Amino acid sequence: xxxxxxxxxxxxxxxxxxxxxxxxxxxxxxxxxxxxxxxxxxxxxxxxxxxxxxxxxxxxxxxxxxxxxxxxxxxxxxxxxxxxxxxxxxxxxxxxxxxxxxxxxxxxxxxxxxxxxxxxxxxxxxxxxxxxxxxxxxxxxxxxxxxx
Numbered sequence: 001x002x003x004x005x006x007x008x009x010x011x012x013x014x015x016x017x018x019x020x021x022x023x024x025x026x027x028x029x030x031x032x033x034x035x036x037x038x039x040x041x042x043x044x045x046x047x048x049x050x051x052x053x054x055x056x057x058x059x060x061x062x063x064x065x066x067x068x069x070x071x072x073x074x075x076x077x078x079x080x081x082x083x084x085x086x087x088x089x090x091x092x093x094x095x096x097x098x099x100x101x102x103x104x105x106x107x108x109x110x111x112x113x114x115x116x117x118x119x120x121x122x123x124x125x126x127x128x129x130x131x132x133x134x135x136x137x138x139x140x141x142x143x144x145x146x147x148x
Contacts, residue, residue, distance in 0.1 A: 036098055037076075047126040051102065056118040057095040063120060065113055072110060074120070075099040107132065 039053040055063060055076060063076045077097035104124070111123045 049124040051122040053120040055120045057093050070104050072102045
């Protein structure tokens, strides 16, 4: 009997990581109640990513994005005064407060965020500085590499 193993939880909260250990540690720290609101993490190119969060019923002022020490935190909550004069006959759209955290790899930067049609799109890009890029070292076949 074989059991199918899904690696999806490993990729949920890390963007831009190529190392398995970092993904595994991040998945192990995943909070059990962090499935609201639903979201997607998309890779559009080698250095371009997008997080799409279902934020139905929220407005720009209800949402906050913050990056601190390599962690992108997205939080949202309706203001108390926004529903004072409303009596719900059926309240099926969850507009409860939430907080999602995404650990970003080195050199991943938030480029933009936009709320459209109930979806919060956060565009990310890997910008590697020249000094951190891999350098090809030519092999010189003439003479010793070190001279005394």
